[in-house]
Amino acid sequence: MNDTVLVLSIVSAIVAGTPILFATLGEILTERSGVMNLGVEGMMLIGGVTGFWAGVQTGNLWLALLAGGLAGAVLSGIHALLAISLRVNQIVSGLALVIVGGGLSAFWGNSGDAPLIQSFNGVRVEPLLPEALRDLPAVGPIVFGHDPVVYLSWLIVAAAGYFLYRTTPGLSLRAVGEDPAAADAAGLSVTGIRYLFTLVGGFGAGVGGAYLALVVLGTWQTGLTAGAGWIAVALVILAGWRPWLALLASYVFGALRTLGFTLQIAGVEVPSDFLNMIPFVVTFLVVIVVSANPERARRVGAPASLGEPYSREAR
């Protein structure tokens, strides 16, 4: 039964959802600090090409993911500088990252004597757990059959949830995003915390891009994210800035990305374009429904200072 359509599609949803999950988690932490970085798509791309390059060079998945993450963090550092220190409009700065990241990744990915794609020998990604577990019916592939990165992502979700709600630095992060003036008065460094978590967000997006290139697709191609970064931006809202819900949402929308194929096998004709639309339509509707009722808006919990630069003098 482990190769039934249902089981296979759940597995592929998890695989397809994992890069989005990394990016979403990163953006959640960034936005929790009050900084909105719309450049996720660009950071994923730069992380993807860097991670892929590192994978080709080293053959080591972990080094490749680290390289991808660092590349994403470097790009997000530009956003941090512009948005936090120079108080450039965060929307514009984020969109500029999309353009820079897209351009730089395409430039790098295609240039040089031998384009990356041709020299790829493959990074070995082995399942983590013993075969006996993986062969269990249904739960085998769905729960035990994944590569180590998927388990790592689960760990990170748990860690992020713990960090946000059960640690003092997590408390500081939430306070800075909610009310930077109060956080400042309490002796926290608003600028420092915002920088740090903007970089963390970039790292997450970069890792997501690297995983997408190395594992999910096993190849680099220009613009390979195909909107995954934008889905992450939407999922941050749908998840209400909460890590656990991000896990759920990532897999649901990972499933949507593979659902068209699955349905085709099942003989159901639903145009894939409408499936692709769903995260965006849902987010659009949710944002409107939430905003129509202020009480609801409070419960959903967008960080109150999201997108607003802070300076002590301009209180």
Place this chain on the structure above:
Amino acid sequence: MAAVGETILEVRDLNKAFYGVAANDRVNFDLRAGEVHGLLGENGAGKSTLCSVLAGLYRPDSGEVRLDGQPVSLRSPHEAAEHGIGMVYQHFRLVPSLTVAENLVLGLKRQGFRLTLRAVQNRVAAIAEEYGLTVHPDSYVWQLSVGEQQRVEILKQLYRGARILILDEPTAVLAPHECEKLYEVVRHMAQQDHSVVLVSHKMEEILGHTDRVTVLRLGRNAGTVNTAETDAASLAAMMIGAEHMPEAGEHALRRFDDAPAVLSVANLEVVGDRGVTAVDGASIEVRRGQIVGVAGVAGNGQRELQEAIAGLRAISGGSIRLGERDITSASPRERSAAGLAYVPEDRLGTGLASGLTLEENLVLKSYREAPHSRWGVLSSRAIASTARDLAEGFDVRGARSQMAVSLMSGGNLQKAILARELTRTHDVLVAASPTRGLDLAATAAVRTHIRAETAHGRGVLLFSEDLAEITELADLIVVMSRGRIVGSYTPETLDIAELGLLMTGAQDQTAGPAESAAESQAGDPAGSPAG
């Protein structure tokens, strides 16, 4: 640690200026262990500047702060806290979406990586019990009432080991029963050898709940006295400088009993930003040719009253009439067209759009009218010509420049607003703090324009915290306190000392329904002379 009664904090010759204007001018202050020390003064007297220096928010230009006899430097709120100084601001520094306990530990260095709120809760419970500060540590701050939030702020300072607590106008935001609770907490703190600085402009509060009082006026010390050895009248005199007041009735006494009312506000009720009643059944009548001055300490509902009259704030009860016309539910534009001119308190941002040029700001209310525009097309020539005329008539500089008004001087801006408002057809002028922050020449010019209004048979409702201004200009002075009109004087019945008491809420002249003040047009010296 100093023993009770010993001086714990000393401020010597503190100077602090903002943009060349001295906010604190050689201020001295000392605080003893275990005392409640009142800091009294009008708005702009320098109380907040002094407190902000103590709280590490501002750095003094010169002067010295000593703690336990040692000079200290307080370079940030953090350093002040480390020295045991905690300040509770009027605008609370709490994160609404966090719980009480979370707010208490926020930013504390000695807290470990793990957030162990249970230990916090135990300590909070202990402190809360000791000082009578009952708050549930698990509640979210946004769910708490204003009084409860204030208790959290005090709790936060105590939790952080504050032994000197500065309370900035703590009762300004509280309902009466909550004030009593606060005073109880303050008393507890003094008993535990904490020192409390109680910043206030309310007389009863100072007299009833402090050991000593320091009065500031215009950035300088006006005196420090033992509370037990003083009374409201002498404190009011120190605070408003009654000896410098112009004698009542300096300008010709005029009577308005027969003049028709141009503005009638009846039983107005307005809810303020924080959901508390800001204007509580206020009634005021302005007659043709009359200047009615509203005296009062800032934050007693004046701003909300102005905005309600101008149509910028929703009202919850009462009515507003402009001459014969009921404008209670009219839009701001309709009110303006009906003959209401309004000079708001907030010059840049409300009175003027700060990024626009002076020319554009001068037609901010008439840009839709011919000749400034026809069919939606602006005539730059007509606008320039209007602007030139207005600038000439009111001595406004820079009308031709393409500079944003945010870069211009306050006096120039105020003259520009007056030029725009006074040259529109109107019957009533509502002006809020029209000379605040202006130099002498600009102040004189503004006052001349306001006086000229009456010559044209218009009525003026003048809000000002500057008593000298009100006594100089107004034909009728009403006193506003806690959202109500608590007294009224004509120049001949004016008693400055008593007015000071009314302003600070130490007395209620009418002691009856608020309307009586407005109806007593000729002035009814009902209140008893100050003790």
Place this chain on the structure above:
Amino acid sequence: MSLRIGVEPRARPALPVRLGVPIASLAAAGLVGAVVIVISGANPLDAYQTMLDSSLKGWRPLTRTLVLATPLILTGLAAAVAFRMKVWNIGAEGQLYMGAIAAAGLAVALPSGTPKVLMLLVILVAGAVAGALWAGLAALPKAYFNTNEVITTLMLNFVALYFMNYLIFGSVSFWRDPQATFPQGKIIPEAALLPIISHRLHYGLLIALGAALVLWWSLRGTTWGFELRTIGDSPAASRYAGMSVRGKILSVLALSGALAGLAGAIEVSGVLKTLDPRAIATELGFTGIVVAAVARLNPLGVVPVAVLLGAVVASGTNLQTIGIEAEIVFLLQGLIFLFVASGEFFLSNRLVFSRPASAVGSA
């Protein structure tokens, strides 16, 4: 004791500074671009020479640049007008697609014998209306519930993108050419093509320039523009002056969407001759936002900035001939923005270095 670095605003700087800073910013962007080119193993001087030759030197390269600049002018204006009122429409991308869809649809639907003037008028207006309506989906919630338009307009981009893909790739819709082997749109009739000025340069450029002029004038010279600027500058002052903010949100977003929709219609009518999702989804909307930001939201400033960025894009293919990947142009676009934006900051602020004054210092 550490040095404190503070930031304080400064008054409008002198003209040499105002001109010098953007030029220096461009130079810095070029410098960083050069470093990337060197790393990739090419000669930056050759690269920049090639770029100049292939985009601005001579009439033919110039027309290519202007063709690419035309939609950027319109999307730049779309962003500029909304951002002026601090309404953050980042949905020009989707509004442009909807404009393209409407224009292409009507172009093939109308009888091919329709007079050219009428045909062009209909499809261009239809494009603008479609863009405006699409923006309206975000404008209504913004005006009535104060819904954050950043999110709604952003989401609508992708809804429009996938809808457009569906019309051509996902179905045999009215827009798709049923005869073609590979999915592609129907070719629009001759009457629906914008006339050519020279080479491939079409009259859409004049429409874009006209729009820039009209918008520039409207902002300065009409009560509508006056209100828009006042609301964007000081919401409290605009309420005090009796302006209706809600109506303005609706009209500004509709206009912004219309400009983006017009850009889509012009791309179809002047360049693509069909609804080609791949060719039109090149982030013209997002780039327009960058154009507007670099132009400081000034409609006239949008034109040279769009031409500059258009020139950068135009030189992409020629760079390939000397062994540099065409995608470098997007990197250069981004670098230009990053540096100009930082330069902008130093135009309006100055850094102040100070040693923390000791609180016990005496006068």
